[in-house]
Amino acid sequence: MEHDEIRVDRQSLELYCQRIFQQLGVSEENAATASKVLVAADAWGIPSHGTGRLWRYVNGLKSGQILSGAPFDIIAETPSSLVINANGAMGAPVSVKAMEMIIEKAKANGSAFGCVRDSNHFGIAGYYAKMALRENMIGIAMTNTAALGVPTFGRQVMYGTNPLAFAAPADKEEAFVLDMSTTVVTRGKVEVYERLEKELPAGWAVEKTGKPARDARSMLDDMQNRVGGGILPLGGMGKELGGHKGFGLAVMVDILTGVLCGASFGQQVYDTAESSARVSHFFGAIDISRFRDPGDFRRDMDRMLGEIRQSPPAEGEEQVYYAGLPEMERERENDRLGIPLLKKTYDSICGIGREWGIRFSQER
Amino acid sequence: MEHDEIRVDRQSLELYCQRIFQQLGVSEENAATASKVLVAADAWGIPSHGTGRLWRYVNGLKSGQILSGAPFDIIAETPSSLVINANGAMGAPVSVKAMEMIIEKAKANGSAFGCVRDSNHFGIAGYYAKMALRENMIGIAMTNTAALGVPTFGRQVMYGTNPLAFAAPADKEEAFVLDMSTTVVTRGKVEVYERLEKELPAGWAVEKTGKPARDARSMLDDMQNRVGGGILPLGGMGKELGGHKGFGLAVMVDILTGVLCGASFGQQVYDTAESSARVSHFFGAIDISRFRDPGDFRRDMDRMLGEIRQSPPAEGEEQVYYAGLPEMERERENDRLGIPLLKKTYDSICGIGREWGIRFSQER
Numbered sequence: 001m002e003h004d005e006i007r008v009d010r011q012s013l014e015l016y017c018q019r020i021f022q023q024l025g026v027s028e029e030n031a032a033t034a035s036k037v038l039v040a041a042d043a044w045g046i047p048s049h050g051t052g053r054l055w056r057y058v059n060g061l062k063s064g065q066i067l068s069g070a071p072f073d074i075i076a077e078t079p080s081s082l083v084i085n086a087n088g089a090m091g092a093p094v095s096v097k098a099m100e101m102i103i104e105k106a107k108a109n110g111s112a113f114g115c116v117r118d119s120n121h122f123g124i125a126g127y128y129a130k131m132a133l134r135e136n137m138i139g140i141a142m143t144n145t146a147a148l149g150v151p152t153f154g155r156q157v158m159y160g161t162n163p164l165a166f167a168a169p170a171d172k173e174e175a176f177v178l179d180m181s182t183t184v185v186t187r188g189k190v191e192v193y194e195r196l197e198k199e200l201p202a203g204w205a206v207e208k209t210g211k212p213a214r215d216a217r218s219m220l221d222d223m224q225n226r227v228g229g230g231i232l233p234l235g236g237m238g239k240e241l242g243g244h245k246g247f248g249l250a251v252m253v254d255i256l257t258g259v260l261c262g263a264s265f266g267q268q269v270y271d272t273a274e275s276s277a278r279v280s281h282f283f284g285a286i287d288i289s290r291f292r293d294p295g296d297f298r299r300d301m302d303r304m305l306g307e308i309r310q311s312p313p314a315e316g317e318e319q320v321y322y323a324g325l326p327e328m329e330r331e332r333e334n335d336r337l338g339i340p341l342l343k344k345t346y347d348s349i350c351g352i353g354r355e356w357g358i359r360f361s362q363e364r
Numbered sequence: 365m366e367h368d369e370i371r372v373d374r375q376s377l378e379l380y381c382q383r384i385f386q387q388l389g390v391s392e393e394n395a396a397t398a399s400k401v402l403v404a405a406d407a408w409g410i411p412s413h414g415t416g417r418l419w420r421y422v423n424g425l426k427s428g429q430i431l432s433g434a435p436f437d438i439i440a441e442t443p444s445s446l447v448i449n450a451n452g453a454m455g456a457p458v459s460v461k462a463m464e465m466i467i468e469k470a471k472a473n474g475s476a477f478g479c480v481r482d483s484n485h486f487g488i489a490g491y492y493a494k495m496a497l498r499e500n501m502i503g504i505a506m507t508n509t510a511a512l513g514v515p516t517f518g519r520q521v522m523y524g525t526n527p528l529a530f531a532a533p534a535d536k537e538e539a540f541v542l543d544m545s546t547t548v549v550t551r552g553k554v555e556v557y558e559r560l561e562k563e564l565p566a567g568w569a570v571e572k573t574g575k576p577a578r579d580a581r582s583m584l585d586d587m588q589n590r591v592g593g594g595i596l597p598l599g600g601m602g603k604e605l606g607g608h609k610g611f612g613l614a615v616m617v618d619i620l621t622g623v624l625c626g627a628s629f630g631q632q633v634y635d636t637a638e639s640s641a642r643v644s645h646f647f648g649a650i651d652i653s654r655f656r657d658p659g660d661f662r663r664d665m666d667r668m669l670g671e672i673r674q675s676p677p678a679e680g681e682e683q684v685y686y687a688g689l690p691e692m693e694r695e696r697e698n699d700r701l702g703i704p705l706l707k708k709t710y711d712s713i714c715g716i717g718r719e720w721g722i723r724f725s726q727e728r
Contacts, residue, residue: 080474110444210678314574
């Protein structure tokens with residue numbers, strides 16, 4: 001643990017966030033769900049999506065960019081499909097609800113898929129994909145996001161970080177949980193380089209002419225002003241390292257999230273000073289028992305994942321990991337020792353509650 | 365058209381390949397299907413998967429590595445799922461059959477998925493994904509392949525090029541058809557560098573210690589001898605450019621193809637002198653009409669894809685493309701002008717038929 005981190009009790013942290021969301025008009029049930037998803041990111045070791053974002057959610061709820069009391073409407077439903085309009089609500093509660101409904105449908109139907117439209121930031125995609133595992137299912141979750149990605153050979157943002165998550169259960173091994181943005185990096189990583197005034201690595205971003213960007217500040221400014229420049233797809237610049245593949249994956253996510261339910265996609269998804277981007281999500285579940293005995297599946301997964309984990313590391317590396325293993329190991333450790341928060345995150349969240357006299361029980 | 369290319373009539377080329385497959389004991393129907401898929405690769409401008417491989421299929425059928433008369437067995441089936449054992453047959457005919465069955469299931473059920481196990485090389489994954497479009501469905505196709513990919517931080521091959529294909533229909537625009545290996549490049553591209561004695565680009569492959577490989581020949585030899593070294597996942601070396609994401613995608617494909625139907629996966633999938641790798645495929649179809657009016661979906665796809673196509677190119681580039689657009693444009697041109705074959709491919713395929721007195725009608 002780094003010495004600028006403070007460990008706090010998971011349930012206390014969840015309860016504290018919940019009380020703040022409730023104070024802002026979110027129902028008890030939805031506030032509890034939103035807090036669970038937010039804190040899970042810290043527990044998994046993904047602080048970019050954890051309580052360090054609490055102030056953003058609070059600001060969104062205060063300004064009405066996120067609507068605390070919005071009911072969600074089912075606008076299309078069959079035994080295999082679901083389309084929900086979130087009407088501008090918080091992303092996590094409606095997403096958990098959607099994934100639960102899709103899992104129930106997949107139990108009866110074998111597989112099921114659904115979209116949530118007019119939603120907001122839903123946290124870590126892997127959380128929803130992982131929900132399917134307890135029912136011996138494969139889980140899928142995706143979301144589009146505000147446009148910041150530049151197509152291969154292009155220079156204007158046309159899509160978001162558009163993460164996709166895929167989870168499959170194992171037996172004794174930790175589950176396989178892939179949760180990845182389809183851009184080479186997220187905006188947050190570029191912002192770190194901006195703060196450090198470090199030159200951007202080749203293959204991360206282009207400036208407004210479409211040439212490789214080295215200065216994070218000017219790239220972020222140009223992107224913000226929509227004059228060109230942005231982050232590259234997974235695979236980087238051009239086609240030599242497969243940038244066109246990452247670009248294709250990002251568009252795939254935009255089709256399944258935005259186009260499939262008739263919501264915004266591509267350039268239409270962007271934050272303004274007045275409003276946050278209304279994003280869409282896609283969820284899916286596939287029942288393993290329709291293909292083979294789930295116990296046998298889990299044992300084969302153990303073998304596959306064990307072989308990867310035990311495969312010889314490259315010189316200078318310690319260990320080969322599969323997707324989800326570091327996160328699940330960190331979650332176990334953090335549940336034992338407490339959820340690690342950066343000092344500045346700890347200070348920020350303690351400050352947020354003071355406005356309403358809500359005190360974080362772990363405050364020192 | 366390059367001057368070492370010869371253009372031939374598509375149907376004549378299909379018929380010629382079909383006659384050769386029939387000569388080797390493949391049924392008329394299966395031979396016709398296998399030829400159509402093979403020639404489609406040339407028509408789309410993907411010669412690595414086209415008739416330049418005819419000799420490999422012929423050698424496989426002659427040696428019994430591919431079983432010309434193998435019947436396929438349905439080993440699991442529900443309204444939403446299908447598992448077929450190909451019993452070592454050619455990959456394409458059983459894959460077309462499987463995808464047709466899955467499309468029919470998705471019509472009734474909303475979505476359906478299936479695996480084909482104990483199969484052989486099935487050609488271009490995009491062919492099967494694209495089949496779903498005519499029924500207003502989203503199509504998915506994947507396959508595992510002989511292991512040649514090295515995990516992030518590893519040095520031993522643990523998975524194949526593991527391509528995934530995803531297709532979604534548009535109206536006036538060409539359909540979106542993503543068909544990508546999840547490794548940064550395929551073996552074929554490394555072999556080109558070997559022949560040219562060119563240094564491999566950084567981020568393509570590692571040598572047996574897990575350090576970046578620059579010499580294609582020694583990397584390929586070490587990989588063949590299974591002493592370490594191999595091709596990197598999409599995103600390249602380490603995590604800086606997202607190599608762990610490409611690795612995750614490759615494992616996802618291996619789970620859906622190999623593990624989901626109880627077949628071989630990972631290191632177990634490899635070619636030997638005696639036998640080609642028995643691979644598994646995964647296919648899926650999702651009915652768009654369960655989510656929204658397919659006509660509206662297609663019109664929104666037109667808008668999305670048109671915006672990408674018309675987005676400003678980077679300095680020095682001419683055009684931004686979306687996945688599938690170059691292939692579909694090439695197919696139209698090639699159907700008009702004839703399928704372009706490299707001179708050496710043309711000579712090779714003309715030679716193959718002579719053994720049985722089968723003459724290519726386009727032979728000059």
